[in-house]
Amino acid sequence: MVRRPLPRILSNGGAQLARSRELARTAADSATDVLHPLITIARGLRRLASAGRRRWAGTPKDRRGALLFLTASVLLVVALAPYGPLLAVTTLMAAAAWQGRDRTPAVPDGPDESQTLRLKSLYEALVPYFSTAEDPEPLYAHGGDWQKAFLEYEFDHTGRIAHLVIGYPAYFTDGEPESRARIEHLLSAKSGRGREYHFAWDEEGNQLTVRVLAPLPTDIAAQPFVTSPGETVLGFTDPTRVRRTLPLTHGEERRDVPPVVWRTGIRSTEPHLLALGQPGSGTSTLLRSIALQALHHGDVVIVDGGGTGEYACLTGRDGVLAVECGLTGALGILEWAAHETERRLNAANRAHQAGDPPPEDTRRPLWILLDRPSAFTHLAAAEGREDPQSLLHVPLRHGRPANVTVVVADQLDSLETLSAPVRQHTRARVVLGPATPGQLEAVLGAPPHTTPVDQVPAGRGYARLGAGPVHRLQVPATPDPYDDATSDAHRRAVLDLLPPRTTPAEDADPPRPAPEAVPVGAVLLDKLPVDPVPLEKTPEEKALPEKALPDEPSALEPTPGEVPAGAAAPEDVAAAAPKEAAVAESS
Numbered sequence: 046m047v048r049r050p051l052p053r054i055l056s057n058g059g060a061q062l063a064r065s066r067e068l069a070r071t072a073a074d075s076a077t078d079v080l081h082p083l084i085t086i087a088r089g090l091r092r093l094a095s096a097g098r099r100r101w102a103g104t105p106k107d108r109r110g111a112l113l114f115l116t117a118s119v120l121l122v123v124a125l126a127p128y129g130p131l132l133a134v135t136t137l138m139a140a141a142a143w144q145g146r147d148r149t150p151a152v153p154d155g156p157d158e159s160q161t162l163r164l165k166s167l168y169e170a171l172v173p174y175f176s177t178a179e180d181p182e183p184l185y186a187h188g189g190d191w192q193k194a195f196l197e198y199e200f201d202h203t204g205r206i207a208h209l210v211i212g213y214p215a216y217f218t219d220g221e222p223e224s225r226a227r228i229e230h231l232l233s234a235k236s237g238r239g240r241e242y243h244f245a246w247d248e249e250g251n252q253l254t255v256r257v258l259a260p261l262p263t264d265i266a267a268q269p270f271v272t273s274p275g276e277t278v279l280g281f282t283d284p285t286r287v288r289r290t291l292p293l294t295h296g297e298e299r300r301d302v303p304p305v306v307w308r309t310g311i312r313s314t315e316p317h318l319l320a321l322g323q324p325g326s327g328t329s330t331l332l333r334s335i336a337l338q339a340l341h342h343g344d345v346v347i348v349d350g351g352g353t354g355e356y357a358c359l360t361g362r363d364g365v366l367a368v369e370c371g372l373t374g375a376l377g378i379l380e381w382a383a384h385e386t387e388r389r390l391n392a393a394n395r396a397h398q399a400g401d402p403p404p405e406d407t408r409r410p411l412w413i414l415l416d417r418p419s420a421f422t423h424l425a426a427a428e429g430r431e432d433p434q435s436l437l438h439v440p441l442r443h444g445r446p447a448n449v450t451v452v453v454a455d456q457l458d459s460l461e462t463l464s465a466p467v468r469q470h471t472r473a474r475v476v477l478g479p480a481t482p483g484q485l486e487a488v489l490g491a492p493p494h495t496t497p498v499d500q501v502p503a504g505r506g507y508a509r510l511g512a513g514p515v516h517r518l519q520v521p522a523t524p525d526p527y528d529d530a531t532s533d534a535h536r537r538a539v540l541d542l543l544p545p546r547t548t549p550a551e552d553a554d555p556p557r558p559a560p561e562a563v564p565v566g567a568v569l570l571d572k573l574p575v576d577p578v579p580l581e582k583t584p585e586e587k588a589l590p591e592k593a594l595p596d597e598p599s600a601l602e603p604t605p606g607e608v609p610a611g612a613a614a615p616e617d618v619a620a621a622a623p624k625e626a627a628v629a630e631s632s
């Protein structure tokens with residue numbers, strides 16, 4: 046079959062179109078220049094005519110005859126006088142040209158007096174940092190020319206600097222964080238506090254660009270976000286670093302906002318997240334927001350060391366396998382999660398070896414969300430029991446290929462209490478609330494390029510995914526719907542996102558979920574005796590210390606028999622015997 050060439054307009058249409066557009070623009074510009082006097086006179090005539098109409102309309106009816114008579118007399122005199130019509134037309138044109146002149150006030154070329162004063166004082170303040178006695182031609186000198194140093198500047202409507210490009214001498218140590226920090230601190234103080242500034246250092250060109258950032262929106266409520274499976278919206282950020290936007294609704298209003306999207310799952314390079322913040326900074330809210338998104342495609346296990354019942358709204362919901370607030374329950378569920386991770390790995394490995402796709406029951410994402418595990422660490426130490434964090438090792442280390450994601454939230458000053466695997470394997474990081482530059486750098490691994498604000502709203506902070514840039518972050522408002530302080534709109538927004546309740550929280554004998562709804566090997570945590578299949582325990586399971594299992598089965602706690610039983614089907618248990626070997630193999 047012979048291929049026919051595309052019509053030329055399709056093959057090189059883009060370039061042609063651009064050329065034609067450029068030609069049309071040039072022609073229009075030239076025509077405007079040539080016709081400018083005519084346009085001015087026409088505009089003036091229109092203004093004169095409308096002034097005449099207004100005058101006529103404003104004249105009382107009894108005087109209109111006299112006015113008409115006067116006008117006619119003037120016209121007659123002009124017509125009869127030598128050169129009268131010519132003079133009249135010339136005068137009319139001159140009047141029209143005067144009336145039609147462009148009256149928009151000319152934009153002043155440079156800064157006004159107060160702006161010049163600001164720039165001068167900023168320049169003077171920079172002199173000690175950007176000059177040395179040995180420099181024969183200093184760019185910065187007391188009483189020097191600020192216009193040479195400040196290459197671009199813009200002011201906002203309040204007269205404060207909104208954008209500034211500063212040139213600096215090549216010998217300034219712009220590679221040293223301390224030197225940069227000194228300049229950034231000075232500039233943000235002198236340009237007006239209470240705003241956030243972004244600093245971009247161009248080390249090659251010896252230029253620093255300062256930009257004032259608009260505050261991030263704090264009024265975005267929880268809602269279904271348009272994302273693909275495996276993507277979680279942590280919050281919203283600036284359009285400068287993130288190209289993508291998400292369509293959001295805010296009441297009646299619709300807007301597009303750039304999100305910070307965290308990718309989890311098999312191909313993720315940051316499969317687990319650590320969120321830290323001062324008390325009340327919004328880390329529990331972030332966890333709730335993540336849980337609501339995770340429940341779209343996966344199962345969620347929540348361990349709440351804070352014990353304030355902030356996740357009660359999730360209890361018994363479809364996909365929520367457990368919400369644990371006590372140490373015993375936390376140990377039980379985390380132990381199950383570790384077994385489940387291993388079971389998934391073994392099942393996936395067997396499938397790989399057999400050349401089959403991974404089994405269905407290893408693909409559904411499992412989320413382990415821990416709020417304040419450091420509280421359990423203290424409690425466990427006091428009671429001489431195992432630290433729940435030690436049970437996170439397997440999910441953290443091997444969770445990615447098993448579709449298991451761990452999210453840990455804690456207070457900033459508990460960073461040291463977090464176990465090494467938690468700190469090592471959580472490559473996605475969030476810091477919320479007020480934090481010192483040192484704390485930000487310790488958690489994020491890099492300093493943010495923006496200055497902190499004095500008043501930090503709840504849910505405001507920074508996020509960094511792996512070795513990526515540090516983003517400003519505002520978490521969507523996802524409050525506890527059972528909190529009296531929650532507004533009706535926000536309560537509605539969260540309740541609308543909750544999956545249906547499949548198990549009544551208080552029900553001692555809840556209805557059994559359909560067998561197909563329960564992943565093979567998953568624990569029916571709360572609740573139900575599993576089918577009475579006699580299951581063999583692995584040597585490890587037999588060796589489990591009794592203390593690791595719930596003392597008193599609660600509504601949500603697995604019974605001692607259920608944890609290992611649900612953690613692995615019999616054939617899995619047998620295959621899981623050389624667990625460590627299998628795990629090592631898969632990694």
Ligand SMILES: Nc1ncnc2c1ncn2[C@@H]1O[C@H](COP(=O)(O)OP(=O)(O)OP(=O)(O)O)[C@@H](O)[C@H]1O
Nearest residue numbers: 323324325326327328329330503504520521522524
């Ligand atoms: N993104 C947000 N938008 C609006 N309000 C928020 C946001 N995050 C948190 N808040 C509000 O701030 C308060 C504290 O939030 P939250 O309980 O999540 O903080 P926390 O860091 O978990 O504190 P604590 O550890 O003391 O419980 C709550 O009233 C909550 O509604």
